[in-house]
Amino acid sequence: MKRYFVITHQSEHNGHLNVQDLLPASCKLITGVTVIATVKQSGELEEITQELVFPQALIANLLKEERITGMFYSYLRTRSTKEESRAYFEASMLPEVISVLSANIRFTCLDETRQQLLTDNLTQLLSDGLADYLYHEAGLYERGKIMTNTDFADFIAQEVLNFAYQKKEEVFVYAKQAYKRPKPYECGNISLLINGNSFLLRDYVLTANRKVRNLQKEIIPFHEPLEVNSNIHTVFKSNKNSDGSLLTIRIYIEYETSK
Amino acid sequence: METKAINPSNPIKKLQVIKFEVKKGQTYEFNGNTKTEHDRIKGLFLRLSNPDALQGATLRVWIDDTEIIPDDTEVALLHHNDSLSIEDVAFPVDEKAKNSPVRIIYKDDSANLAVADSYHVRAYLLAEVNKK
Numbered sequence: 001m002k003r004y005f006v007i008t009h010q011s012e013h014n015g016h017l018n019v020q021d022l023l024p025a026s027c028k029l030i031t032g033v034t035v036i037a038t039v040k041q042s043g044e045l046e047e048i049t050q051e052l053v054f055p056q057a058l059i060a061n062l063l064k065e066e067r068i069t070g071m072f073y074s075y076l077r078t079r080s081t082k083e084e085s086r087a088y089f090e091a092s093m094l095p096e097v098i099s100v101l102s103a104n105i106r107f108t109c110l111d112e113t114r115q116q117l118l119t120d121n122l123t124q125l126l127s128d129g130l131a132d133y134l135y136h137e138a139g140l141y142e143r144g145k146i147m148t149n150t151d152f153a154d155f156i157a158q159e160v161l162n163f164a165y166q167k168k169e170e171v172f173v174y175a176k177q178a179y180k181r182p183k184p185y186e187c188g189n190i191s192l193l194i195n196g197n198s199f200l201l202r203d204y205v206l207t208a209n210r211k212v213r214n215l216q217k218e219i220i221p222f223h224e225p226l227e228v229n230s231n232i233h234t235v236f237k238s239n240k241n242s243d244g245s246l247l248t249i250r251i252y253i254e255y256e257t258s259k
Numbered sequence: 260m261e262t263k264a265i266n267p268s269n270p271i272k273k274l275q276v277i278k279f280e281v282k283k284g285q286t287y288e289f290n291g292n293t294k295t296e297h298d299r300i301k302g303l304f305l306r307l308s309n310p311d312a313l314q315g316a317t318l319r320v321w322i323d324d325t326e327i328i329p330d331d332t333e334v335a336l337l338h339h340n341d342s343l344s345i346e347d348v349a350f351p352v353d354e355k356a357k358n359s360p361v362r363i364i365y366k367d368d369s370a371n372l373a374v375a376d377s378y379h380v381r382a383y384l385l386a387e388v389n390k391k
Contacts (some may be wrong), residue, residue: 001353036316036333040368179311209314212335214304215350232265248315250333 003032007251009234011188013244017236023253028226032219032254033200037187037208039245046182052107052118054165059157061104063109068096078246084139107174114174116240121171125164133163184210186243191252193233195225196247202234206236219254246258268389273297277382281367283313287380289363293322295346297356297386301328304339304350304385309378313338322384323359327352334365345385356386 007021062068079085102119108119113248118238134140164171187208192200200222212218236249273380275294281287285388300322307313320328326339328350337350365380 002351003327004329004332006329008331034336036335038333040315181311181316196272211331212313212338214340215337216338218336250331252332 001257003027003255003257005253005255007232007234007248007253009236009251011236011238011242011247011249013178014238014240014242016238017234017249020231020233023226023230023232024255025228026257027230027253027255028258030200030222030226030253031256032221033216034192034218034220034247034252034254035070035191035201035204035206036212036218036252037247038205039182039187039208039242039247041182041245045177046180047175048178049173049175051169052109054168054172055105056161058101058105058164059161060216062097062100062157063153063162065096065100068093068100069212082135086131086135087142089134094127094131095129098123101126101164106197118171118174122164125167125171129167130160130163133259134159138162180231181229182209184208185241186246188236190237190249191235193235194226195230196233198224200224206249215232215252219252229259251253262330270389273386273388275386276385277361277363277384278313278379279365280377280379281365282377283367284378285364285367287365287367289365291381292358292363293356294386295358296388298389299387300352300354301358301387302351302385303337303382304345305334305337305383305385307334307378308380310338310340312367312378315365317368319361319364320321321360322352322354323356327354327356330344330364334386335358339383345383356384 005024005025005027009017009019010220011017034149079088102123105113105119105122107118134156138155140156140159143155184207187206189203190206191202191204194200201220232251232253234251238247263330273294273296277289277291279287279289303320305318306314311334316334317331318328318334318337319326319330319332339345361384363382
């Protein structure tokens, strides 16, 4: 049965370490060792923009509203020229589309101010660009001529979705503060000796704040039989990179117990 | 499609989840029991709702009154990240289940690190049930 033993040492102000620890009596065979160094630093806050999940349900909301779908086909297509159609769209339909979308696109992770900001941005984006997009890029007027009523309503909703999706990076984001992760750096060399003569590690370079993987990947395998009352000697030479921070070094010893 | 033959001697694998909430700088002690219907606990891993809290967090675990994870062990060593399969990451143990006590002492040390107010810790026990 494998067991673990942890030895913790701290080095302050780039101090060197030279310490001895007694290994547990049940430790007859060392099968692995790993050393992890961490520094506790104040996390600095930084401003970041976080993406929001794109609200795919937005057209469902749009098509649910009968007053909108009603407008889609009864009026928009009866306009005889493209200009007339567009004027009608901008005057009557666009405000409705905007009001439905801004009422329904809500993110629970946003507080009121941020939600308002998002709604304002969305309103701005739709009023500035949607009509142009529908009439120029999507070809609403031309293509609408040959569609059935339901298809036509679907088509508009789909194109609104397309438009919003293309602009998602401008609108569906929010600013927030996040803590910066401390950067990894080399903090010194460590040597581990068993009973003063057998090296487990020798001048092993320690990286503080590195990403720690799971124990089975971290363990360096060894096969070191021990006598009763063995001790482990830790020598750490700091390379003066830690400034004033407190460096915590943890040594994990994996050993076999005689069952 | 060919189906894999199930080896009848293979015990059934089960999972038990222990979930608790930890606040910044808090030491949380969990006391509970393994499930009566499970026979052995074969492994253990953890996941945090905020992986930024990993740095500096330590824990100590007993199952069936045996200390399987010694004091001051870093949680990062037992953390399951998405690129690993469950089998790979479990901290292997072999202890009796059957309603035996589980005790976890979890210490958060992220007071100044990259963590918001609180987060959830889930400890997963990989259990086995012997077929009757």
